[in-house]
Amino acid sequence: MSATTTRTGAAGFLGRYEALAGKLPGDSSLRAAAAAAFRAAGLPGGTNQRRIEAWKYTSLRQVAEARFQSPTTPRHEAETILAGLPLLNAPRLIFVNGAFRNDLSVLPGTGFACFFAQPDFGTLSWPDREPMVALNTMLTQDGAALTMPAGHDGGIVQMVSIAAGNSDIHPRHSIRLDRGARMTLLEISAGQGNYLLNTVAEVHVASGASLTHIRLQDEAAGAFHVSTTYADVEAGGTYDSFTLNLGAQLSRTEVHVNLTGPGSIAHLNAAQLLAGSQHGDFTSVVSHSAPGCTSRQTVKNVLAGRSRGVFQGRIEVARHAQKTDGYQMNQALLLSPDAEIDAKPELEIFADDVKCSHGATVGELEADQLFYLRSRGIGEAEARSILVRAFLAEALDAVANDTIRGGLEIAVEGWWRRQRA
Amino acid sequence: MLDFRGLNIQGLAAAINDKPILKGIDLKLPQGEVHALMGPNGSGKSTLGYVLSGRDDFEVTAGSVTFNGVDLLDMQPEQRAAAGVFLAFQAPIELPGVNNANFLRTALNAVRRAHGESELDAVQFLKLARAETKRLAMPDDTLKRNVNVGFSGGEKKRNEVLQVAILRPKLAILDETDSGLDIDALKIVADGVNALRGPDFSALVITHHQRLLEHLVPNRVHVLADGRIVRSGGPELARELEKSGYAGLMAEAV
Numbered sequence: 234m235s236a237t238t239t240r241t242g243a244a245g246f247l248g249r250y251e252a253l254a255g256k257l258p259g260d261s262s263l264r265a266a267a268a269a270a271f272r273a274a275g276l277p278g279g280t281n282q283r284r285i286e287a288w289k290y291t292s293l294r295q296v297a298e299a300r301f302q303s304p305t306t307p308r309h310e311a312e313t314i315l316a317g318l319p320l321l322n323a324p325r326l327i328f329v330n331g332a333f334r335n336d337l338s339v340l341p342g343t344g345f346a347c348f349f350a351q352p353d354f355g356t357l358s359w360p361d362r363e364p365m366v367a368l369n370t371m372l373t374q375d376g377a378a379l380t381m382p383a384g385h386d387g388g389i390v391q392m393v394s395i396a397a398g399n400s401d402i403h404p405r406h407s408i409r410l411d412r413g414a415r416m417t418l419l420e421i422s423a424g425q426g427n428y429l430l431n432t433v434a435e436v437h438v439a440s441g442a443s444l445t446h447i448r449l450q451d452e453a454a455g456a457f458h459v460s461t462t463y464a465d466v467e468a469g470g471t472y473d474s475f476t477l478n479l480g481a482q483l484s485r486t487e488v489h490v491n492l493t494g495p496g497s498i499a500h501l502n503a504a505q506l507l508a509g510s511q512h513g514d515f516t517s518v519v520s521h522s523a524p525g526c527t528s529r530q531t532v533k534n535v536l537a538g539r540s541r542g543v544f545q546g547r548i549e550v551a552r553h554a555q556k557t558d559g560y561q562m563n564q565a566l567l568l569s570p571d572a573e574i575d576a577k578p579e580l581e582i583f584a585d586d587v588k589c590s591h592g593a594t595v596g597e598l599e600a601d602q603l604f605y606l607r608s609r610g611i612g613e614a615e616a617r618s619i620l621v622r623a624f625l626a627e628a629l630d631a632v633a634n635d636t637i638r639g640g641l642e643i644a645v646e647g648w649w650r651r652q653r654a
Numbered sequence: 655m656l657d658f659r660g661l662n663i664q665g666l667a668a669a670i671n672d673k674p675i676l677k678g679i680d681l682k683l684p685q686g687e688v689h690a691l692m693g694p695n696g697s698g699k700s701t702l703g704y705v706l707s708g709r710d711d712f713e714v715t716a717g718s719v720t721f722n723g724v725d726l727l728d729m730q731p732e733q734r735a736a737a738g739v740f741l742a743f744q745a746p747i748e749l750p751g752v753n754n755a756n757f758l759r760t761a762l763n764a765v766r767r768a769h770g771e772s773e774l775d776a777v778q779f780l781k782l783a784r785a786e787t788k789r790l791a792m793p794d795d796t797l798k799r800n801v802n803v804g805f806s807g808g809e810k811k812r813n814e815v816l817q818v819a820i821l822r823p824k825l826a827i828l829d830e831t832d833s834g835l836d837i838d839a840l841k842i843v844a845d846g847v848n849a850l851r852g853p854d855f856s857a858l859v860i861t862h863h864q865r866l867l868e869h870l871v872p873n874r875v876h877v878l879a880d881g882r883i884v885r886s887g888g889p890e891l892a893r894e895l896e897k898s899g900y901a902g903l904m905a906e907a908v
Binding site for chain 1: 707708709710711730731732734735736740741743746747749750751752757760761762764765768817821
C-alpha cells in the first residue's frame with residue numbers, strides 16, 4: 234500500500250486514484266470510467282456541485298470537508314472492537330480497514346473468494362450509476378465474493394467490517410446464489426475514529442434461491458457510513474433484507490432491488506435509532522420488472538436529540554408487471570422536539586392490475602402509555618425505553634432467526650445505554 | 655396528624671386547563687379499610703384517582719394529600735407506586751409490543767428495588783403470576799399477550815386486578831373496575847380484592863353500582879358531586895342511592 238497521504242474532498246480522492254492508477258487490481262478501464270463519472274458528479278452536497286434529487290435530504294458536505302488517510306493497518310483496536318460484537322458461532326469474514334484478514338476469519342465451507350480473485354468486477358453497479366458507487370469503483374481494493382452453488386444451503390455467513398483511525402475505505406462485495414441456493418448473510422460494521430466506509434455490494438439471487446441479508450451498522454460516533462446494494466432476483470427467488478442503523482455521525486443505506494423473474498419476493502425492512510446530531514438515511518428502490526412479484530417494507534425510525542432521519546422509498550412497477558403486490562410503511566418516533574424526519578415515498582406504476590400501498594406515521598411517545606407504566610412503579614427512563622423497544626419490536630420481528638434477532642436486540646440495548654450514559 | 659395511618663386528603667382542589675374539577679375534598683381513609691366513592695358522571699371521581707396517582711395534566715391548586723404520613727403530591731408517579739399507591743384504570747391502556755409478563759415483572763421488580771428487596775427472576779415471577787391468573791380465572795395466554803392489546807373490556811379490568819394481586823399495593827384505587835364485568839367476573843374480582851384485605855391494605859372503590867359493594871363491602875361510602883364530598887355514610891348509603899338516585903341527595907345537599 235502506498236504511503237499515507239492526507240487529503241480533502243473529491244479532488245483528494247481523485248488525486249489518490251491517479252497516484253494508484255495502474256497498481257490497482259481488476260479492470261482498469263472500468264476504474265477510469267468510474268473516475269470520469271466521479272469527477273463529473275463530485276460528492277453529493279459537496280461544494281460547487283449540482284443538486285442531485287436522490288441526495289435531496291442527505292448532504293456529504295461533511296465528507297467533502299473531512300480529511301481522510303489511505304487505509305492503515307491498526308494494531309490492537311481491531312481485536313478489541315471485534316470482541317465487543319454480537320458474533321455468532323458461524324463462519325466469519327473479517328475485514329479490517331477494508332483489507333481481508335484471514336487470521337481473524339473463519340471461512341465458510343463453500344463459496345468464498347477474495348473479490349479480486351474472481352473475474353467479475355460488477356455488472357449491476359455500472360460506474361456512473363451513483364457518485365458514491367463511482368468513488369468505490371475507482372478506489373476499491375478488496376472485498377468478498379460469496380458464491381453458493383445450486384441447491385446449496387450456506388447457512389449463516391458473517392461479514393464484518395472493522396475500521397479504525399480516519400481512513401477512507403471502499404469495500405466491494407459480490408454475493409451470488411445459484412438456483413435454489415440459500416444463505417443468511419449477517420453484515421456488521423463497527424469501528425473507532427472518523428473514517429469513511431463506502432461499501433458497494435452486488436447481489437444476484439437466481440430462481441428459487443433465497444438470501445436473507447441482515448445489516449447491523451454500529452459504526453463509531455464520528456464515522457461516515459455509505460452502503461449501496463444492488464440486488465436482482467429471478468423467478469421465485471427471495472431477497473429478504475433487514476437493516477439496523479445505530480452508529481455513525483452520518484449514514485446512508487441505499488438498496489436497489491430488481492425483481493426480474495415472476496413470483497420473486499423482496500423484503501426491505503429497516504430500523505434506525507439516531508441521537509445527538511446523527512443523520513441516518515435509508516433509501517430504497519424496488520423495481521417490479523416481472524408479473525406476480527411481492528415487495529414488503531417496514532422502516533422504523535427512533536429519533537432523539539437533534540438527529541435527522543431520512544426515508545426515501547420508491548416502488549417502480551413496469552407495464553407488464555401485473556399482479557404486483559407492493560407494501561411500504563415508514564414510521565418515525567420523535568423523542569425530542571428538535572429531531573426531524575424527512576420521508577419521500579414514491580410509487581411509479583405503469584401496470585393496471587396491481588396492489589400497491591404505502592403509509593407513513595410520525596409521532597411522539599404516548600403520554601397515556603408513559604403514565605400507565607410509571608403508575609406501576611417503572612421509572613421514567615425505563616418506561617421510555619420499554620415503549621421505544623415496543624415500537625421497534627414490529628420491525629425486529631421481521632428477522633426470523635431468533636439468534637440473529639437476539640444479537641440485534643443486544644445492539645439496541647447498547648445504543649440505549651449509550652444514550653443514558 | 656402524622657400519626658394517621660392511611661390516606662388523608664385535606665382541602666384538595668385540582669384543575670385541568672384552568673378548569674376546576676376538584677373543589678376542596680376532605681377524605682380520610684384509614685389503613686385496613688375499604689371506602690366506596692360514588693357520584694354522578696363528571697363529579698370528579700376519576701380525576702381524584704389520577705391526581706392521587708400523579709398524572710401531570712392535572713394541576714393541584716390547593717390542599718394536601720398524605721399517605722401514611724408522607725406527602726404524596728411531591729412524588730413522581732413511580733415514587734407513589736413504590737409508596738404503595740395503585741390506580742386501576744377505568745380504561746386500561748393498551749401497550750402494543752409490550753409483553754404482559756415482562757411488563758408485570760418489570761413493574762414488580764421496580765417496586766421491589768424501591769423497597770430494597772431482591773428482584774424476582776423470570777422463573778420465580780412466572781410461578782407467582784400463573785398462580786394469580788389462575789385465581790382470577792384468566793385465560794392461560796394472558797401473560798404471553800401484549801398488555802391489554804386485543805383484550806375484551808372484561809379482560810382489561812381483570813388484568814388491572816391481576817396487577818393489584820401481583821404488585822400488592824397498600825392503597826388500591828379501583829376506578830369503575832366493575833363496569834363491563836358480568837356477574838361471575840364481578841364476583842371473582844371482588845374476591846380477588848377481598849383476599850388482600852388486611853391491616854395494611856386499603857381501597858378506594860369508585861363505582862356507580864351497589865352490585866360490586868354487595869361482594870366488596872365497604873366500611874364507608876362517600877358521595878362526590880361537583881368536586882366536593884357531599885355526603886358520607888355506612889354501606890347502607892350505597893343501597894339508599896341505588897333506590898333514590900343522586901338527584902334527591904344533591905337537592906338535600908344544596
